[in-house]
Amino acid sequence: MAQKRVTITDVAKLAGVSVATASVVINNKNKFVAPRLKRQVLEAVAQLNYQPNLVARSLKVKETRTIGLILTNITSPVTPLSVRLVQKYAREQDFATLLAVTEEDVNLEMTIVENMLSKRVDGLIMCPANSNVVAHLHYAASLIPVVAIERAVTDIASVVTDNYEIGRTAAAHLLAHGRRRIGLIHMPLQGTNTRRRWEGIRDALAAHDCFDPALFCETDYVGSSAYDLACALIREQGVDALMATSQSITMGILRACQTLDVCIPEEVAIFGYDDLPWMELTAPPLSTTQQPIEHIARRACEILFAALSAQPAPAQVEVIASRLLLRRSCGCS
């Protein structure tokens, strides 16, 4: 442990050349170096099992070949997908990934961003915490390429889902099947995404003249009260359909239906959120909205790496369409 590590100087010494030439052959630049010396260096490298010190290299060349990935919530069922995709994409360009999660805490986010800047990451992909303090993001973006995912931030390249549209079409779908007392259990409306979706749903309902604020309930971020709210909506409001804005809310609704012994979709139709494997296994299979999370992550990578290798990306928001996944719980066939 903590033994001294072999440096390029050791290699050069063993090979009987200068460190300069050693460096040249190790990074095989297109400079010409005599085959004999080249071979000697390569042999020395192999013999000493030399591993370049990338932090020294980074200091000199001013790039770390590392990107930062900042997320708000690692246990959200969709994050692993984006992590995997970013990972893979980065690795293909020989970049490493520094991961951090903020748990929606802006202060934590600020120190994390600061730390990553100090660590001199070359670029940043992040899902900003839900908050309107973004000065640190703009500061970061003035130093390195930054792309925001999931939540748009002004003057920073962002790629997000079309929450309004997906909310509207999901609600419209339920309306088309004759539902009229459509309830919604949603997370706090501070979240722009939740709010947009809420608006989409409201507008769809209002267009059919059946928007009833009493049927729209707010839960906390983890959705712990979803079960109780669902019970209340079913028993006291006689809803004939329920929509959710998170996996955990979906689960709460399902549990409520189970306990109250209400038939899905005959008595209450259900529209879930996200598409997880288990949602096909419930009885009946759940209709949900598909989160194009991998699509988002891919675009984010493309934008980031384009900016990394050339000129900065335009700071515009890119909207990715999402789709309904119609199964049985919404009353389809």
Add this chain to the structure above:
Amino acid sequence: MAQKRVTITDVAKLAGVSVATASVVINNKNKFVAPRLKRQVLEAVAQLNYQPNLVARSLKVKETRTIGLILTNITSPVTPLSVRLVQKYAREQDFATLLAVTEEDVNLEMTIVENMLSKRVDGLIMCPANSNVVAHLHYAASLIPVVAIERAVTDIASVVTDNYEIGRTAAAHLLAHGRRRIGLIHMPLQGTNTRRRWEGIRDALAAHDCFDPALFCETDYVGSSAYDLACALIREQGVDALMATSQSITMGILRACQTLDVCIPEEVAIFGYDDLPWMELTAPPLSTTQQPIEHIARRACEILFAALSAQPAPAQVEVIASRLLLRRSCGCS
């Protein structure tokens, strides 16, 4: 973008002191420096918004305050938990986390480990890929503290679940409820964990004289054939219980029961794997084995950071007990 960043020299110059003293006050060492100068430096720092260049610092002090976290599969439902925990633990000690995933590919694992060593991470927590080539791990462990999770590797500190024991008790539980034709669908037996669990189950059954190899089936890593195998076991072998060794296999079994219209647990009892939120929502709720994944991650962190701040950890394997989560699918009341 790419503007020049302010260095400690700028700070020193503005404050009218030498870089040496600037450094001293910035890292506030316990050396005494005149309050006046101290204030000047601090003001300069604030005014220039100086952010130390951590890669230069790392080069000098030979520590990066970064740990590597290498996982095999980010989409496994339990990994986010360990990621989160390691994250949190590391951040509390002001360490960053370099994340990489191997997808069970040893060659990829080798280059990742190599890359992390080159990046000079201070320590490594990793779930080794399923393979018997481990030279690179021992090499890594000779340089920095390494702790393996989930899969033990000889001569490296490891913390794992007791797969044999949990397999044995789960099978014993089914036996105690009168099941005799107990089937198992498992992932490839190369995996030590799967093998140990397999052995536990076999031994439990053998003790009651009802181990029948025909009821033990192997699927690939993603469990894609689980559905077909489950159908076959139910129809052709008349099993009265089925066990799984992964989430996806559990799902395959459930789907088979659904299609074949067999009653759980009356006709076939089911023992799942892992404990995910949705498993309470199936009909009936699933009995599973609990993976003490957070416990494992916590111990791994404790061991790693202990080694980081003092002498190397003993290279022993630590076994964390896991529990049965008895719900309804196994035939319990």
Add this chain to the structure above:
DNA sequence: TTGATCTAGAAAAACGTTTCGCTGTGTGGT
């Protein structure tokens, strides 16, 4: 043969820190 031209490879500077060792000033003891 000699001066000009080229180039392989060495020497040295630089990246931004930390830290060692030194200088020079101020204090206290005799």
Add this chain to the structure above:
DNA sequence: ACCACACAGCGAAACGTTTTTCTAGATCAA
């Protein structure tokens, strides 16, 4: 009043690279 000592703060070296500059030997033309 002088010497010894303490110590605040500075200069410079070092960390391990890359890259620019420089040197010296070889090649070529006249």
